[in-house]
Amino acid sequence: MAANAATTSTTTAAATRMARSPLTAAASSWRRAVDTGSRDTLPPVRVHDARHTAATLLLEQGIGIRVVQQILGHSQLSQTERYTHVTTALSQDAADRMSEALCG
Numbered sequence: 442m443a444a445n446a447a448t449t450s451t452t453t454a455a456a457t458r459m460a461r462s463p464l465t466a467a468a469s470s471w472r473r474a475v476d477t478g479s480r481d482t483l484p485p486v487r488v489h490d491a492r493h494t495a496a497t498l499l500l501e502q503g504i505g506i507r508v509v510q511q512i513l514g515h516s517q518l519s520q521t522e523r524y525t526h527v528t529t530a531l532s533q534d535a536a537d538r539m540s541e542a543l544c545g
Contacts, residue, residue, distance in 0.1 A: 496524040501531060 499509045507511060510521040 493524050493526065497526045497528060498519065500525050503530060 496509050496513060499512065500506065506518065506521060506525065509525065510518055513524060515521045515524075521533055
């Protein structure tokens with residue numbers, strides 16, 4: 442009987458995890474990860490902040506904005522554009538490419 446109760450408990454826990462949306466599950470994992478850090482040395486961090494960082498890092502790695510759009514699950518490209526930030530590295534790369542195209 443105890444084994445059956447344990448199986449039921451495990452099955453219920455698995456069903457509960459599966460019923461949560463991926464965003465809810467990611468947010469829970471994020472909170473656990475942030476909570477394990479020292480609250481005295483880490484600034485407050487939100488999942489939303491990580492999405493902006495991830496979008497910008499993907500662009501810096503040369504991933505096309507349409508691919509970033511798909512990864513973030515945005516239906517509109519304009520939404521993805523709001524998530525990404527033009528960094529010094531991206532600006533410098535664009536200037537270097539333009540210089541190469543014009544001057545050889």
